[in-house]
Amino acid sequence: MCLIAGIGFDILPLIHGTTPFHENAMRQFLITNLAGQGVLAISTFMNTEQKILEFATVGISFLCLSILLLGGPGRRMFKESKRRKEEDEVGIASLIPGVAFPFFGATILACWLYRDIAGMLELGRSIMIMFFLLLTVVIIISHFNRRLNWEVIAPQQIGLRIGVLLLLMGLHILFVFLAGREATTDDTLIVDVRRAALGLALIWGFLLCNPLRITRMAFQNGGMAHSRPIFAALWMLPFCGFHAYSSDPSLLNPAVPGYASFLGTSGLLSIWGYAWYLHEDHLHISIHKRKANLPFLTSFIVCFLAIQMLYWDLRNGNENSFFYQRIWAAATLCGTMVLAFNFVRITLFSLEAWHKIPMFYGRYIQEKSLE
Template identity: 30%
Template structure:
């Protein structure tokens, strides 16, 4: 299929986020139901026997399914939606076609749906087979989208992006994540590959993506000038180096080359770095001064510090008993999820040309996620103290899942209300991005007029 030519036609992709946002909203509910199902309805998948004779719990498949549905499924759909929408405006090129967006969305939904059916079926063999089909579709969607990053580089006429390599760095990792996702399911019985997969997907990729979104909001969208352009590139290189160090240490420990479980605490090294270079002092000064910003993005940034503390203790003092579960849960659903939700919310309001001071704060969502993350911290403290020391653990588990589900449902209702039925004030070219990219005398291909000033 022919690609659209670069030049003024790069604006055709603006507004293309809606399909992927809706896909994420629906599949988040599948994720919440799957998590609840495995914990409280039917736990047979974590105790049944696989065809090879090993318990499925030892093959890591249930945990792998939940992690993939989140980290490669609905979360990836949101960031891809944002990327398809604003990257062409930033780089002034759109070297892809609408069919690619539709294909990515379809593969994402189908992959998660197959995994969901496998989980609720209660049949271990069916779960394994449908899961393999699901991860193949999800992995393929990333492998297809990955080369776009290279094409953006080759065809861009200029770059108006303010966060440098943080905007395109995650894109280079998409094919790697896609391939590793498929291999992780095939080699689920390998604890070494299982742990390597999480260090790449969650610790490194989603750590990078979460910071890119947070940094992009405060430094780029809010124009708070947190970092000089030269330091932006240096900060990215140091982050990559710390991620490689973390991956190498964990891999060496898993393969027996070193015998020191405390190297898992290196999980927090890249996070400490990005927390400090984001200049929390400047962020909070702007907040105290009343500068407009996303409250949920601030919540995500604040939880980064909690994640760092939990990661250090869990890695250094819990002897690999938890597999860094609590730290990764906080990073994925506390930091990264809130960051991409906030970015998506602001992007949609940009398309509505809604003034920043008039934008609503999603307090029900923020509060529900805060309670859910507080539940995770509570469970972490109980595990750190030996287990069974704190009261009402099962109730806390249930409430954590319930409040997570409430957050997902709130996001779905927001999407239906604002994105499906809220088109009265919606414009294809968003404010802020359109103001920078579209010349006043440039023909608007959609007949909606030049983007208004903020």
């Protein structure tokens, strides 16, 4: 969440011509968010369940408070934005996540505090996953429609397409809560609708981005420059959707089918890919000279395949499928280490000039000066 907030602090004031994020608000968010992560990390070393729950409650409270602090700036940006929705390349979707922050933080905190009620933990988890799905779709649209100006979706159509996505997400959240209240792993109607809604939400998130046009422009005549992690994140969505629909719920599964494959691949690739591309914008590196981080991409593709094979084994009744779990863990660790090493290298030890205004986004300042 710190990375997502950092991206928003960086470019949203430039795009919308407003200053919703004051320095104190950014400092408060950073302090409370890091405190929450720290306390949650400490909770994993506690030796009793009661201490784990107590520390986890404090950590989650700090994290939710940090998100709630973004609610005020998000509403100010929504009200003061100087870009008309029909002219914004991302449409209303550019402002939805910021407006949703207070609801997101308050709901997650309430679900944890009332976790003794059947279905509340499942409800909070589903809201968190759906929020990250919304962020992933917005990031993909923003990269191809705004940053690269490929015009893959008309701004006037984005609102309707996002509305359908929100409807499917809401349907999934509702049936997750009902399935949690039902407390069964059998294939009941509620469980089937829950899986179907998740699969449809992931597949519709893929389709609304106009993937065929993106793919054609990415490969036609040698291909146009783009972020390969974000492109990979787009094409992993339908596989995650199919996996979410076809996998059976089971106590043997290490995570909810669909959730793990989405977060472990598409969600992480889109956020880190966007952050990496934005940092290179600050370095003013030509988009035609940017190199793909192949070790990072390869690690997450291996992770994705391992997740698929793991659930396939579980579906076929193999209860001791540790081989693919080890590959999954090793690939994720490898990808994280490669990414961390490269980020430290290009931020702390780079001799390249870092510019306050990232390339491309300076055009919004020029547009405002001409008005």
